Amino acid sequence: MTDIQKVVEVNRKLKNALSSVIVGKDEVKEMLVLALIAGGHVLIEGMPGTAKTKLAKTFAGIISGEFKRIQFTPDMMPADVTGFYLYSPNGDSRFTPGPIFANVVLADELNRTTPRTQAALIEAMQEHQVTIERETLPLSLPFMVVATQVAYGGEGTYPLTDVQLDRFLLKATSRYPSKAEEEQILNNIDSIDDPHITAITSLKEIRELQEMVKRVQVSPSIVEYITSLIGSLRGFPGIQSGPSSRGAIALYKCSRVRAMLEGRDFVIPDDVKHLMIPAVEHRIKIKPESEMDDVTPGMALEWALEQVPVPKLKV
Numbered sequence: 585m586t587d588i589q590k591v592v593e594v595n596r597k598l599k600n601a602l603s604s605v606i607v608g609k610d611e612v613k614e615m616l617v618l619a620l621i622a623g624g625h626v627l628i629e630g631m632p633g634t635a636k637t638k639l640a641k642t643f644a645g646i647i648s649g650e651f652k653r654i655q656f657t658p659d660m661m662p663a664d665v666t667g668f669y670l671y672s673p674n675g676d677s678r679f680t681p682g683p684i685f686a687n688v689v690l691a692d693e694l695n696r697t698t699p700r701t702q703a704a705l706i707e708a709m710q711e712h713q714v715t716i717e718r719e720t721l722p723l724s725l726p727f728m729v730v731a732t733q734v735a736y737g738g739e740g741t742y743p744l745t746d747v748q749l750d751r752f753l754l755k756a757t758s759r760y761p762s763k764a765e766e767e768q769i770l771n772n773i774d775s776i777d778d779p780h781i782t783a784i785t786s787l788k789e790i791r792e793l794q795e796m797v798k799r800v801q802v803s804p805s806i807v808e809y810i811t812s813l814i815g816s817l818r819g820f821p822g823i824q825s826g827p828s829s830r831g832a833i834a835l836y837k838c839s840r841v842r843a844m845l846e847g848r849d850f851v852i853p854d855d856v857k858h859l860m861i862p863a864v865e866h867r868i869k870i871k872p873e874s875e876m877d878d879v880t881p882g883m884a885l886e887w888a889l890e891q892v893p894v895p896k897l898k899v
Contacts, residue, residue, distance in 0.1 A: 587796040591621070591844040594793060597784040601646040605779040606639050607772075608765040615756040615862055616643050616730070617845070621793050622837040624753025625709050625729040627694075627744075627866065632734065634758040640690040640730040645781035647790055649687030649726070656697035658740065662704035666714045679716075684708050687724060687787065691731035695741045702748050705729060709751040726790050732758075746825065746869065753834050754859075755866040800840040801850040805895035810835045810856055816888045817868065822879040827867035834863040853894045860885050 595617055602613050612628060616639070619626045628636050637653065644651030654665060667682035683689060684705070694702060708714050712723045731752065734741060761769060810832050818826030839855040846855075861882070868881035 587799065588844055588847055588849055591793055591796060592847055594785055594789065595845045598646060601782070601784050602639070602642060605642045605781065606635055607768050608761050609635060609639060609758060611862075612639060612756040612758055615754045616640075618838050618841050618859075619753050620647070620726065620728055620790065621797055621841045621844075622753060622834075623726065623794055624834070624837065625731070625751065627749070627752040627755045628730065628732045628758050629735065629755065630732065630758030631760065634760060636732040636758050637690060637692060639758075640688060640732075642779065642781055643730070644686075644688035646784050647687070647726075648783040648786050649728075650724070651688050651690070652683035652686035653690040653692055654683050655692045656694050656701070658697060658742075660697050660701045662701055663716075665701065665704040666708075666716055669717055682714075684714060685721075685723060687726055687728065689727075689729050691729055693734055694731040695733040695744055698742055699745055699748075702742070702744060705731075706748065706751060726787060726794065749866050750828055750830050752866065754838065754862040756862060797840050797844055799849070800843050802836065802840060803850070803895075803897060805897065806839070806851050806853065806856065807836070809853060809892065809895050810839075812892045813856070813860070813888050814864070816891050817864070817884055820884045820887055822871055823868060823884060824871045825869045827864050831864045831867045835859055838863055850897075852897060857889060860889065 598617050599613060602616075606613070615626050615628075620643075628639075630636055641651055641653070663682065665682050665684050667680050667685070669677045669679050671677045691705060694705075708723060708727070709729055712725060712727050713720050714723070715721075729752075733744065813835070814827050814829075814832045817823065817831075820826070835856055838859050839851045842855045842858060843849070843851045865881045865885060868884055870879055870881060870884075
């Protein structure tokens with residue numbers, strides 16, 4: 585079996601395993617697989633009760649990963665995430681690891697806690713390590729944060745900072761199910777409530793896939809296309825701050841993964857276009873006065889895709 589065939593087969597198994605428990609949510613499932621193989625993190629926005637937690641827990645189970653859930657609240661402290669040293673009266677200390685020490689960490693309702701506690705995730709997400717009392721502790725790989733946030737501006741929320749948002753490789757939206765999907769949920773509620781989750785891959789295989797995808801060819805014209813799109817967004821009228829270089833990196837890495845999932849060993853412009861919204865939209869901040877004129881990040885993305893010429897690949 586070739587590298588591409590192996591990635592395609594693992595993707596098929598992951599999607600089937602998720603679909604046996606989670607009805608619909610195809611976009612979110614795709615983002616989870618893309619981010620896992622690309623080595624990044626996913627932010628899921630949606631209303632309560634739209635299967636965000638169950639999706640993340642199921643995902644951890646089918647890749648044989650250790651799963652931890654952090655339910656964020658306004659009174660949480662950074663040590664509740666990373667862990668802490670417990671000191672005894674005689675001066676001895678014992679480290680109590682926090683829930684960040686897992687393969688898949690669900691940061692549930694991340695925007696319900698303060699920016700100080702949100703920041704406890706930043707080092708882990710970027711460097712796969714945490715520093716506690718001047719001691720740096722590595723995290724097990726693969727490591728992935730799946731964060732959820734309630735709709736922006738909801739009651740009792742703290743907006744995620746630009747620095748925090750930029751650490752998420754992709755953002756997805758968990759919407760309410762359609763009528764047909766909701767009927768399917770009700771008809772299968774007993775098996776959905778108590779699912780039998782079987783691991784269909786291993787952490788070792790996931791690490792191998794992460795190395796395989798690095799061999800996907802990205803032509804100079806595709807690289808130029810990505811940088812031109814990001815550059816044009818920074819100059820869009822009405823934008824207060826455009827995407828950082830992490831936006832270009834996200835497009836590059838995820839386009840390689842999507843190419844392999846589609847059975848190719850090279851990236852095409854459609855891979856980049858397909859990922860513009862999940863990889864870049866959350867990195868764009870609109871000026872307050874432009875928001876009054878109904879300017880949105882989505883409008884900026886559409887403008888950039890229209891302005892930047894699509895490269896023609898040599899066959």
